[in-house]
Amino acid sequence: xxxxxxxxSPDGTTVLLAHGAGAPMDTAWMTALAGxxxxxxxxxxxxxxxxMAARRTGGPKRPPPDVDLLADEYRAAIDALPRTGPLVIGGxxxxxxxxxxxxxxxxxxxRIAGLLCLGYPFHPKGRPDRLRTAHLGALATPTLICQGxxxxxxxxxxxxxxxLSDRIRVCWLEDGDHDLAPRKRVTGATxxxxxxxxxxxxxxxxxxxxxx
Numbered sequence: 001x002x003x004x005x006x007x008x009s010p011d012g013t014t015v016l017l018a019h020g021a022g023a024p025m026d027t028a029w030m031t032a033l034a035g036x037x038x039x040x041x042x043x044x045x046x047x048x049x050x051x052m053a054a055r056r057t058g059g060p061k062r063p064p065p066d067v068d069l070l071a072d073e074y075r076a077a078i079d080a081l082p083r084t085g086p087l088v089i090g091g092x093x094x095x096x097x098x099x100x101x102x103x104x105x106x107x108x109x110x111r112i113a114g115l116l117c118l119g120y121p122f123h124p125k126g127r128p129d130r131l132r133t134a135h136l137g138a139l140a141t142p143t144l145i146c147q148g149x150x151x152x153x154x155x156x157x158x159x160x161x162x163x164l165s166d167r168i169r170v171c172w173l174e175d176g177d178h179d180l181a182p183r184k185r186v187t188g189a190t191x192x193x194x195x196x197x198x199x200x201x202x203x204x205x206x207x208x209x210x211x212x
Contacts, residue, residue, distance in 0.1 A: 002047070003045045003077075004046040006035060006043070006044040006046075007042055007043035007044050008038070008042070008043050009043065011084050012042070012043055013206055014042070014044070014083045015044050015202070016046075016090070017030070017045070017091045018048075018049065018090075019052060019092055020091070020094050020095055021063070021094040024052050024055070025047060025052075029191075032192060033092075033118065033199060034046060036199030036200075037199045042202070042203060042206060045083075047081075049070055050073060051065055064094065070094075070098045074089070074101075086112075086209070088209075089114075089116070091118065097117070097120060097121055099117070100120075100135065100143070103139065104140050106141075108140070114142040114206065115139075115141045115143040116143075116202055117144070118145075118146050118180070119146070119147060119148065119179065120145045121153040121154065122158065122159060123154060123158075124153070125153055136164050137162075137163045142167055142205075143167055143169065144169050146170075146171045148175070148180050151177060151178045156172055171197075173194040176194050182194060
């Protein structure tokens, strides 16, 4: 398994990030976020699930496999990542959801310090009745979710109704969509402004774990 690395030495806190369902680890979005986190003092490691990596070698453009298979791949990435310092796991959208499914297992065994989700898919787009929140109510891992207030996979109004664990903090990005991007005419801000804000919140939160 290969990783894209940004930031300081492996003795400091590392954030392991997985991509979303439809785009690889080296998109402009992922690269910008990793840069902001690295400039805040965190080491960032990005990796790809096998179905996405296969596209680079001419493989078919298939949808993601079952989430349980992706969870096994996330465990393998944790095992394969060279580091000596503390670890936070997470990712964008689907990547963050998969990380959340293994988080308590890893936290309970002392292998990770926290969970960072960027644009959590609380439900499929247009299907607010199909919640992906059952495990979040009892989550024991310290968690930060950075979410746009108008994210179609979970708006601020929707998320307020979910019974989330008190270990979960939510950083709301005003008018942000699923990529955390606001409408400039509404807020005067840009997507990169919101990525910088999300990264700043993540760096400050990591310090509260005693790892940043």
